[in-house]
Amino acid sequence: MSKKVLITGATSGIGRSLTYRLAEDGYDLYVVGRSNEKLAELKTDIEQRFKQRCVCYCVDLNKSEEVKSFLVNELQVDILIHCAGIGKVGDFNILSIEEEEEILQVNVQASMLLLKTFAQRFVAQDYGVIAVICSTAAFYPHPFMNTYASSKAFLYHYSLGLGEEVRKYSKQVKVIAVSPGPTSTAFFEPKTKEKMVRSQTETHFEMSAEQVGKGIANALFSNRSAVTIGRRNQLMTVVLRCLPLKLRIKVVGKYIAKGV
Numbered sequence: 001m002s003k004k005v006l007i008t009g010a011t012s013g014i015g016r017s018l019t020y021r022l023a024e025d026g027y028d029l030y031v032v033g034r035s036n037e038k039l040a041e042l043k044t045d046i047e048q049r050f051k052q053r054c055v056c057y058c059v060d061l062n063k064s065e066e067v068k069s070f071l072v073n074e075l076q077v078d079i080l081i082h083c084a085g086i087g088k089v090g091d092f093n094i095l096s097i098e099e100e101e102e103i104l105q106v107n108v109q110a111s112m113l114l115l116k117t118f119a120q121r122f123v124a125q126d127y128g129v130i131a132v133i134c135s136t137a138a139f140y141p142h143p144f145m146n147t148y149a150s151s152k153a154f155l156y157h158y159s160l161g162l163g164e165e166v167r168k169y170s171k172q173v174k175v176i177a178v179s180p181g182p183t184s185t186a187f188f189e190p191k192t193k194e195k196m197v198r199s200q201t202e203t204h205f206e207m208s209a210e211q212v213g214k215g216i217a218n219a220l221f222s223n224r225s226a227v228t229i230g231r232r233n234q235l236m237t238v239v240l241r242c243l244p245l246k247l248r249i250k251v252v253g254k255y256i257a258k259g260v
């Protein structure tokens, strides 16, 4: 029988590429997005190309009532890959309160509800894998992407802590914090992307969504609680950790400021 996987953020970028990869690998797909049109297009393509089941849920993670009513649905799966996430470049004076609140609602509040609920379901069924797509931005402060990086730091720590808590109830359930670095997707707004391309900032280090999707699919079989995708990102993380914190924040801030 095919394994059932629930993927959030399946309609674009890393989540979409992962969805195709897992369809190819024979998983039954349960996908979450916030656009009915994008979900319908994804479902048709997946079902035609791979003859794989693809069930869609339209949920706006920025609306807590929608998240809660989605979670009332007693959907049982073997794997949850929580990929949906948003971020914005800009400092505290540029970003509006609403923009920063949206980042926290999607990346923190909705994520916590989703992960907690599926951890409980997986413990009850005594099996399951939760892969949480965090970011290398979670590892140290990121001036000019501060709320995003802070929200990913929450997600990273929450995932590691949840994994340890879950082990108390079941040895067959695991939680993996997966951290990609810069990836070529629609994540950044076009005007930010344009500035980054011009200054050769982010694009210089970018991996493709397909490479990252492959890394995440492999991570599902890992026994590690945290996986950083890509050798360059792993190396960069180690190098930056060697710098004093103050200098590390300056270096990262200077790099991201080019996209502001």
Ligand SMILES: NC(=O)c1ccc[n+]([C@@H]2O[C@H](COP(=O)([O-])OP(=O)(O)OC[C@H]3O[C@@H](n4cnc5c(N)ncnc54)[C@H](OP(=O)(O)O)[C@@H]3O)[C@@H](O)[C@H]2O)c1
Pocket: 008, 009, 010, 011, 012, 013, 014, 015, 032, 033, 034, 035, 038, 059, 060, 061, 062, 063, 083, 084, 085, 086, 087, 106, 133, 134, 135, 136, 179, 180, 181, 182, 183, 184, 185, 186, 187, 188
């Ligand atoms: N790109 C990078 O450089 C990078 C680096 C490290 C980590 N990540 C993380 O990787 C994950 C995927 O990002 P990506 O690069 O693939 O970006 P993306 O192409 O913008 O995809 C983001 C996905 O999240 C969904 N989403 C956004 N807001 C949502 C909401 N309110 N409700 C429901 N779904 C929502 C989007 O739906 P729509 O299709 O409707 O927009 C889309 O499917 C994110 O968690 C991001 O933080 C990205």
